[in-house]
Amino acid sequence: MKYSRQRELVLAEVKSSREHPTADMVYAALKADNPSLSLGTVYRNLNLLAQMGQIHKIGMPEGSDRFDGRTDEHYHMLCQKCGRVYDVQLDTLSELDGQIQSQTGFLVHSHDLIVRGVCRACQQ
Template sequence: MQTRNTVQRQIVLQTVLHMHDHPTADTVYAAVAAEHPSISKATVYRNLNQLASQGEIRRVAMPNGADRFDFNTSEHYHVRCEKCGAVFDVHMPHILNLIDQVEDASGVEVQRYDILFEGICQDCRTEAV
């Protein structure tokens, strides 16, 4: 089903494209509402979901937490700090033939995947010292 490209959707998209910290839907809503107070939370959430399903932004599922949204739609990995909750891109080459290996081992035709590493970020490790 084709969705309309509304002014609200463009506002939400532009907001995510300018946020490079993997914001939650609430964070996106706060940024949108600061500039456009007439846009409802439901409108922002609906547009985030549509933009993610259309591949214009990327949803990063967080175990035991709110999903995050990423302007970078290319295949890449993420890491989440278990202490401060920050989410970062992992800048490394893709694991070659990963999908082929998973498909061969499981018999499942992989449609998409997300890899999320968890640990303690550099800033939090520095604070602990």
């Protein structure tokens, strides 16, 4: 694939963020230092990077997709009060794919889990 400076900027922004940003958040973070950057370019590059496996796209049923620089196996928690998305490691689900295949014959390629609730900060 041909090198793109804008793609590298988008990738670096997602990888450095712990916010699991939306496309709008990535655009806002990069626009001041990159005035020629368009929101459409950010969307295209985020989706391309996700297709290439360099970032993870988190489909949010009740809002804009979020993007994660972590591509290892992990899950997400969504605070329904502040809207933040947090990473969570759930070792108890590490055998889920094998259990599904052994019980049903269904070969799992991937899965996403979003746990909804209220984060510690919002509970106080």
